[in-house]
Amino acid sequence: MTYYQRGFGLKESIKPALRADYHSRIVEGIKGSGYSLSAGDMTFxxxxxxxxxxxxxxxxxxxxxxxxxxxxxxxxxxxxxxxNPHVNRRLRDMGIRFLREPDGGGPGLEQVRPQDVVILPAFGVTMQDMTLLRSIGCVLVDTTCGSVLNVWKNVDRYATAGFTAIIHGKYAHEETRATASRMSAVSTGRYLVVRDREEAALVCEYIRGRGERRAFLQRFERACSSGFEPDTDLGRIGLANQTTMLSSESVEIQEMLRQALLDRHGPEEIDVRFRAFDTICSATQDRQDSVMAVLARRPDLMIVIGGYNSSNTSHLAALAAKSAPTFHIDDADCIVNAGLIRHKPFGAAAPVESSDWLPDGPLTIGLTAGASTPNNKIGEVVAAIAALRGIAVD
Ligand code: SF4
Incomplete structure (x- = not known):
């Protein structure tokens, strides 16, 4: 097996292709004018x-x-x-094949032959997938993000120290599955994935001795390690997050669980029963802080651009929706006209259509995009909204 983790020194030669596929003159223009653009009576x-x-x-x-x-x-x-659907489509156009599709289809890892090349994504892969690919002996190009590797390092410590990893994340997300799989490196490794405060509260209740074992295991059936035993496995816990969760929620969940252990076992035992570290990556944190700064300027509405299955994009939309009418769209095609927009509200199972989303008169429109959204998709949205008032911004 040949393993690459640092690219091939071809950065300069692929620059023109990346620029052609993802660059936006509009976005560069907005950045150059203090992250603001006036178009008629609209301000972005x-x-x-x-x-x-x-x-x-x-x-x-x-x-x-x-x-x-x-x-x-x-x-x-x-x-x-x-x-991001556009980036994935572009890679397919370049002849890169996908072993697993988001809908569960695809040929599967077993199809790989020793002479093939396999790219591992930014969120990493499970230890089981890695073992299988290594056994095939193919060329591996590992793009796992350093911030994800940092989570793994800490979770590995939990596994060896006998702590159950409580992961604030979505159990079906690739990154969380990869992180959880680290616990399988040792026979005593255990994990439990909690999605939000509500699920964390159930875990807290159980720690305090008020939960019902069967109901608990049913609720977390797909979100815990096999053989998970809440009566013993919640005795010593270490917190971690999927890197793209809402950081304020992660902090709150950490504190909820620490308090539950304090209530159950007292302050003298907390140090041997509880560990935590912040694994929200700095890019996620910066994007969440920046959307708050835009909201502080009281925009009339917020547009959040990015894939509907992008965790960090949907959390930006959730933050924005607390303070302004917010539309999470995956590209400019969602803007049908001034009276109709297709978008996905936070927590909704599917996109919906809303009418009269663009009020008449002077407007301030806040804009942001998730960590997987290319600039050209942002520029196209700005152009589409401006065009609704007959303004060409390019
Ligand atoms: S969102 Fe954070 S963890 Fe994920 S790829 Fe970007 S920098 Fe890495």
């Missing part, structure tokens, strides 16, 4: 931190480099490289 306010993060930049670059380095080989991705 762009968050200072938005769009591609360092991890996504690196993963996408490596994928382009890999295609160039191995023009005659079959190149696979284990699944979506990041959660």
């Amino acid at each position: 306010l762009l968050a200072r931190e938005f769009g591609f993060c360092y991890g996504v930049d690196r993963a996408v670059e490596y994928a382009y480099e890999t295609r160039r380095q191995f023009p005659d080989r079959v190149v696979y991705l284990t699944g979506e490289i990041i959660h």
Whole structure:
């Protein structure tokens, strides 16, 4: 097996392709004028931190480099490289094949032959997938983000120290599945994934001795390690997060669980029963802070651009929705006309249509985009909204 983790030194030669695929003159223009753009009686306010993060930049670059380095080989991705439909489509157009599709389809990892090249995505893969790929002996190009590797390092410590990892995340998300799989490295490794405060409160109740075992195991059936035993496995816990969760919620969940252990076992035991560290990545934190700064300027509405299955994008939309009418759209096609927009409210199972979303008269529109959204998709949205009032911004 050949393993690459640092690219192929082809950065300069793929630059024109990346620029052609993802660059936006409109976005560069907005950044250049203080993250603000006036178009007629509309003002767009762009968050200072938005769009591609360092991890996504690196993963996408490596994928382009890999295609160039191995023009005659079959190149696979284990699944979506990041959660943005346009980027994934572009990689398919370049002839990169997907082993697993978001709907569960795809040929599967078993199809890989030793001479093939497999790209691992920014969120990493499970230990089981890694073992299988290593046994095939193919070329591996690992784009796992450094911030995800940092989570793994800490979770590995929990496993060896006999702490159950409580992961604030979505159990089906690739990153959380990869993180949880780290606990399988030792026979005593255990994990439990909690999605939000509500689920954390159930865990707290159980720790305090008020839960019912069967109901608890049913609720977390798909979100815990096999053989999970809440009566013993919640005795010593270590907290971790999926890197893209809402940081304020992660902090709150940490404190809820610490308090539950304090109530159950007293302050003298807390140090041997509870561990925590913040694993929200700085890119996620910066984007969440920046959307708050835009909201402080009281926009009339917020547009959040990014894939509907992008965790960090949907959390930006959730934050924005607390203070302004918010529309999470995946691209400019969602803007049907001034009276109709397709968007996905936070927590909704599917996109919906809303009418009369763009009020008449002077408007301030806040804008942000998730860490997997390319700039050209942001620029297209600005152009589409301005065009509704007959203004060409390009
Ligand atoms: S959101 Fe954070 S963890 Fe995920 S790829 Fe970007 S920098 Fe890495």
